Amino acid sequence: MTHDMIHVSLKGSAGAFVLDAAFSVPAQGVTAIWGPSGSGKTTLLRAIAGLTRLEGHVKIGADIWQDGSTFVPVHKRRVGYVFQEASLLTHLTVRANLDFALKRNGGHTVDFAGLVARLKLEGLLKRSVTQLSGGERQRVALARTLLSAPEILLTDEPLSSLDSEAKAEIVPMIASLSRDTGLPVLYVSHDAYEVERLADRTLRMARGRIIDAPATTFDTSLDGLSEAQVRALAEAALKAGIKV
């Protein structure tokens, strides 16, 4: 399975914004998608999940989610999605939130106890989700998503509303989760701290494009930017490094 790849090439517009993003990365480890506000990170992630329909292709290992003739609807993609704010079922306990996800995972076998231990949720199972801190809520959201047995985890700034203590606790959990279980993670962030600690490789986005994917040339990906902007981006990309 180590040769499996994620191939994405998506094009389209949302209002005046044009996304034209292509990349290929190994279907393992954490791939950070890093770029300034408004560069199109959320638009790209939503299109990969099938929440938004753009032209192009999305292949996750052997599975084709989208190509010229296929568009697998979002509910049929085995995708886990974690947003900035966890949308938990607030009238239920942590345990009930997790059970809810487990019962609807299509019969896939998942290690419930292992996941609860990994995300340090043992002491929280009986709590109402209204009594959780922001960090605890995100840990429950991660567990709930993982109980759906996804093939890939997409996270959109999942830690951005948390304080540095909560971040420092969750970052290693996500890194080890991906490493130990083989689950590939696409991790959208604009936070250098998180990207540096988490990412096995980094894709930088600017103006709707991936600017340092291995197969992308600077000539075609940076039109519309000034020379100074191109230089600044190239320098930042070098500093970010690609630890494949």
Ligand SMILES: Nc1ncnc2c1ncn2[C@@H]1O[C@H](COP(=O)(O)OP(=O)(O)OP(=O)(O)O)[C@@H](O)[C@H]1O
């Ligand atoms: N449905 C839409 N209609 C019009 N414009 C949109 C729509 N969705 C997104 N945009 C615009 O597309 C651009 C990219 O937005 P997107 O949320 O993908 O960026 P981002 O990199 O995730 O930013 P942030 O880090 O601030 O979340 C923005 O300029 C946004 O205003």
